Amino acid sequence: MIYKLLPTVEWDDARAVGHLVGSAVDRQDGFIHLSAADQVVETARRHFTGATGLTLLTVDPERLGDGLRWEPSRGGQLFPHLYGPLPVAAVVSTQTLPADQPAADAVAALLA
Template identity: 85%
Template structure:
């Protein structure tokens, strides 16, 4: 599985539209950023510390086809990048993070 942290309001909009086209950062970079299980807590720490109103998506990479590419990013590690919209049907779990727990801690707890 791969993971995406995003504002809950953006996830709500995506569910209504049937697809997620990305956050502002995703649009700027030209692909939707994801993290592997061993990367998502650090992603939360670096990019979402102090943020509230977030949802963690668990996505089945097999449902994304060849638009998903693993490319070097932070420290040369390979990260999953999706070139095109994320179909809502590829999301197997969407979990809202508790507002009273820092995002990295909440993500770590959800992933066990």
């Protein structure tokens, strides 16, 4: 499985239309940033410190087709990048992060 951490409001919008087009950063970069299980806690730490109202999506990479590519990013690690919208049907589960816990700690607890 691979993961997408995002504001819950963006997930609500995606469910309403059937797909996620990504955040402003995703759209600027031309792909949806995703993380492997061993990367998502650091992603939360780097990009979501202090943020509340977040949801962690668990995504089945088999449901993403040819648009999914593993490309070098942070420190040369290969990260999953999705070129194109993320279909809601590819999301196998969601977890709302508690607002009273740092995002990285909450993600780590969910994946433990």
